[in-house]
Amino acid sequence: MKNQEEIEKEENNLRNKIQELSSDNKKIFYSRIEKEIKDPDTYAVLNWLFIAGIHHFYLKKWLNGTINIVVFSIGILLLFADNDILFGIGIGMLLSLFIVELIQLFKSQLILQDYNNQVTKKMLSEFQA
Secondary structure, three states, X not given: OOOHHHHHHHHHHHHHHHHOOOHHHHHHHHHHXXXXXXXXXXXXXXXXXOOOOHHHHHOOOHHHHHHHHHHHHHHHHHHOOOOHHHHHHHHHHXXXXXXXXXXXXXXXXXXXXXXXXXXXXXXXXXXHO
């Protein structure tokens, strides 16, 4: 993952490239990009409230979301096992998932800023082609 400085530098470069567009293209660009840009607060809420990985689907990361839901579901199912070892594995899976998601929650602003930069870069390339 990129650090804050790299992401901000990339964002500034993208803003400069957007400013180079003609006024008509800027209008079209901004009307299209607002539909694709994601809100960091929504991502953070989805991450915190729905530990099962819904926030990955918000960013169209289907594989990450699916893996998250599967791990969460298996962890929950193992909590109801009569076997202490399986119960411990379930707790371990849920605890691991919680730690990973907590780290992502604290990095949500950075994750979303990078995601939005990539969306902007892709859309900008369509205007510069």
